[in-house]
Amino acid sequence: MAAMFLLWVIAEVAAVWAVASAIGLWATLALLLAGALVGSWLARREGGKAIRAVMETARSGRSPHNEITDSMLVGLGGLLIFVPGFITDAAGLLLLLPPTRKVVRRVWLRRLKRRGPLRAGGFASRSRVIVVDSEVVPDADDRHDPPQRRVIESE
Template sequence: MAVVFLLYVVAEVAAVWAVVSLIGFLPTLGVLLAGAFLGSWLARREGGKAARAFMDTSRSGRSPHAEITDGMLIGMGGLLILLPGFVSDIFGLLLLLPPTRGVVRRSWLRRIEKRAPLGGYPGQQQERVIVVDSEVVSENKGNGPDQDPPPRMIIDSQ
């Protein structure tokens, strides 16, 4: 992790040095400040859109995985934009723009699904609850002497 941070700092210094060499110190400072203001405005706008999308999805009863991930990526993009430097501004801008954020979100969710399946953790016993004639019945109940026998008719609404 320390090596990654060191490489990031070296890349930022090299990028700022290259831009200062091309356009000068004051214009570089102006570009960095303009990027911070533009990025913070964009982060606020996209964050509001993500919050509204989250509320709409939650109200409709659907799972808001994409909206939560969008909010997280927008927050990360806003933080990167506010850090001084061109490399962080570029990565922050990529996270704030909807098309590139969608690509990052899909790959992020795929990676999470591989590590922890949506149904729980690997090795965790899953239990589905099924309602039969207004009675809650667990599908995983055994047939031991001290347990109820399984129901004869199971209605599964999936």
């Protein structure tokens, strides 16, 4: 993970350096500021749309999986916009634009489905499940009789 972070920082510095060499320092700073302003406006607009879509879908009684995923991707895109750099700005803008966000959502959900079936506690792992039997013991500090407690045994 540290290597990925280092590679990302090197790529961002190289991108800013290349743009600054081509158009100058002040124009590069203006371009970074413009990207942040446009991106924040777009994040606010798309975030509102995504939340309204979740609410409408939930009210209609359908499962809002796609709408929630869109909301998460809009949030990630908005976060990437505020990280300085051209690579993160480009990735953030791609997540904020509806056509590219739809493609990312499909790829992401397909990848999650390959990991395993969805269960109540999250995605099922390929490892064995170990069940530990236990019993409930009242605290020694109880000055009065504790209520009756029982242990429900699993299969």
